[in-house]
Amino acid sequence: MVDGRESVAFCSNDYLGLAAHPEIISAARAAAADYGIGAGASHLILGHSEPHHVLEHALARHVALPRALLFSTGYMANIGAVTALVGRGDAVFGDRLNHASLNDAAILSRAEFRRYPHRDMVALDRMLARSRATRKLIVTDAVFSMDGDIAPVPELVALAERHDAWLLLDDAHGFGVLGHDGRGTLSHFGVSSPRIVYMGTLGKAAGVFGAFVAGEREVVETCVQRARTYVYTTAMPPLLARAVLRSLELMVVEDWRRKHLLRLVAILRAGLARTGWRLLESQTAIQPLVVGDNAGAVSLSRKLAERGLLVPAIRPPTVPVGTARLRVSLSAAHSEDEVRRLTGALTELQ
Ligand SMILES: *Cc1c(COP(=O)(O)O)cnc(C)c1O
Numbered sequence: 351m352v353d354g355r356e357s358v359a360f361c362s363n364d365y366l367g368l369a370a371h372p373e374i375i376s377a378a379r380a381a382a383a384d385y386g387i388g389a390g391a392s393h394l395i396l397g398h399s400e401p402h403h404v405l406e407h408a409l410a411r412h413v414a415l416p417r418a419l420l421f422s423t424g425y426m427a428n429i430g431a432v433t434a435l436v437g438r439g440d441a442v443f444g445d446r447l448n449h450a451s452l453n454d455a456a457i458l459s460r461a462e463f464r465r466y467p468h469r470d471m472v473a474l475d476r477m478l479a480r481s482r483a484t485r486k487l488i489v490t491d492a493v494f495s496m497d498g499d500i501a502p503v504p505e506l507v508a509l510a511e512r513h514d515a516w517l518l519l520d521d522a523h524g525f526g527v528l529g530h531d532g533r534g535t536l537s538h539f540g541v542s543s544p545r546i547v548y549m550g551t552l553g554k555a556a557g558v559f560g561a562f563v564a565g566e567r568e569v570v571e572t573c574v575q576r577a578r579t580y581v582y583t584t585a586m587p588p589l590l591a592r593a594v595l596r597s598l599e600l601m602v603v604e605d606w607r608r609k610h611l612l613r614l615v616a617i618l619r620a621g622l623a624r625t626g627w628r629l630l631e632s633q634t635a636i637q638p639l640v641v642g643d644n645a646g647a648v649s650l651s652r653k654l655a656e657r658g659l660l661v662p663a664i665r666p667p668t669v670p671v672g673t674a675r676l677r678v679s680l681s682a683a684h685s686e687d688e689v690r691r692l693t694g695a696l697t698e699l700q
Contacts, residue, residue, distance in 0.1 A: 367683030368557030381592035389585035397585025418564035424551035427561040430577030436461040441483035478513035486515035492535035493523035498632030526555025607682035621693025647674035
């Protein structure tokens, strides 16, 4: 309900429709009865309880990496991992369209921060070759949050290997959506490398809250010892860890959710193909419709809202100047008819 009007939201990151799943709600309720609500302290003091421990093992197994570490949010995971791994005398190389949390992390690390044009591997290769930094860290969204396109992960791994760098992949929008059983971007490409530091969030497709960093045992142990957003903060409530554990199981068992989501993506793209609207190239749940100027994007968003379709306009500085857009995001919670309502309305409004 928005101001009394029943609306369909096309702007949630609950890509699999798990956020209100009855079994996840039951898991949270039961865990609240067992563990209470608050964790009571940071992980290293007293806050780390059995649900956290079990979940970290399950997450590592789920993404096929040696070890995983829970953080309270994806923002904190990026800040913690980057600042734990690099510092003065080192260099961070980031895609220009990366999420704000990766940029903030690079700045906070005090390493030299270089940005390369979006997905431009030639430019990145050149920057890495010229760098005299002690340690090099490439950071990138695996699925770009405002564009929906996928980073060229195999090429990034090859560059990391050639230039003795680490590669931090932020899979906030790929985890649960891409790959076998929704295991994420690494599974999508079938890549693995000890140079990969993987970050997945648990508040988007997983439908709960929190995040994790996974990778080689030494890398994760470095985060335990040095990631300040892990050490100096209250642990995630154990009931959320239990909820995520149930969510992980449901992602696999209810694989129809991912298939339904992909079908909705196809319906949306086919529905707009013969109109004047152009969606950016994207196979993920994020389907951006670039309008260009801010006023046009806001006006289109308002007209959709009048029809009970909620798609907020995303404007600079969140996206580059001149690329204001409606960031349509789809969810397995949508029906095919709801997506057809959106394409119908956009066809009328072109
Ligand atoms: C949402 C998002 C984050 C932050 O995750 P939270 O758990 O919401 O803090 C980090 N990176 C990307 C690419 C995101 O889209």
